[in-house]
Amino acid sequence: xxxxxxxxxxxxxxxxxxxxxxxxxxxxxxxxxxxxxxxxxxxxxxxxxxxxxxxxxxxxxxxxxxxxxxxxxxxxxxxxxxxxxxxxxxxxxxxxxxxxxxxxxxxxxxxxxxxxxxxxxxxxxxxxxxxxxxxxxxxxxxxxxxxxxxxxxxxxx
Numbered sequence: 104x105x106x107x108x109x110x111x112x113x114x115x116x117x118x119x120x121x122x123x124x125x126x127x128x129x130x131x132x133x134x135x136x137x138x139x140x141x142x143x144x145x146x147x148x149x150x151x152x153x154x155x156x157x158x159x160x161x162x163x164x165x166x167x168x169x170x171x172x173x174x175x176x177x178x179x180x181x182x183x184x185x186x187x188x189x190x191x192x193x194x195x196x197x198x199x200x201x202x203x204x205x206x207x208x209x210x211x212x213x214x215x216x217x218x219x220x221x222x223x224x225x226x227x228x229x230x231x232x233x234x235x236x237x238x239x240x241x242x243x244x245x246x247x248x249x250x251x252x253x254x255x256x257x258x259x260x
Contacts, residue, residue: 130189133196136166138204142196146209146229149196153227159260160229161193164210165220166201171237172220178246185251192259224258233258 132149133140146162153160165172179185189195198206200219210216213223214234224233240250 130193131195131197133198136172136197136199136201138199138201140199142198142206142209145196145198149194150225150227150229153194153225153229156194157227157260158194159192159227159232159258160225161189161195162198162213162223162225163195163220164198164200164206164216164223165237166199168201169219171241175220175237175246178248178251182248182251185248185255188252188255188259192255222254227260 132152133142133145146160149160152158163172163175165175167173179189198209200206200210200216213231216236218236218238220237222233222235222237223231224235225231235254240246240254242250
């Protein structure tokens with residue numbers, strides 16, 4: 104009985120996180136870093152959807168090994184102002200970069216990456232508009248909401 108109560112209490116603490124995450128889920132065309140995915144195929148599908156929805160594309164290059172990448176995903180879902188701007192203006196496509204697969208064939212057409220996560224903003228036809236390091240929005244082990252919001256608003260449609 105005690106296990107059931109503890110499990111129930113734990114599940115209740117996860118509900119707000121799942122609710123926030125579900126608001127962002129439609130924004131992601133590729134929601135997980137996966138070394139087996141083909142980003143060319145993913146980008147084609149994302150461009151098709153972005154054209155239909157008249158949205159910008161945000162490619163986030165990183166990996167499951169990257170603490171800042173994981174922190175960013177949580178941050179997007181925890182901050183209502185960010186979630187709103189993302190949902191209204193962007194489709195997010197994650198591209199894996201790790202020892203198993205750097206996706207070099209795909210990334211060769213984009214500016215160099217200095218650290219992770221790295222952002223590429225594309226128009227709805229897939230043309231590169233901007234390249235930016237995530238470190239420009241970091242501060243003392245976290246992210247600066249104002250900096251992310253300014254970045255998102257600057258490149259929104």
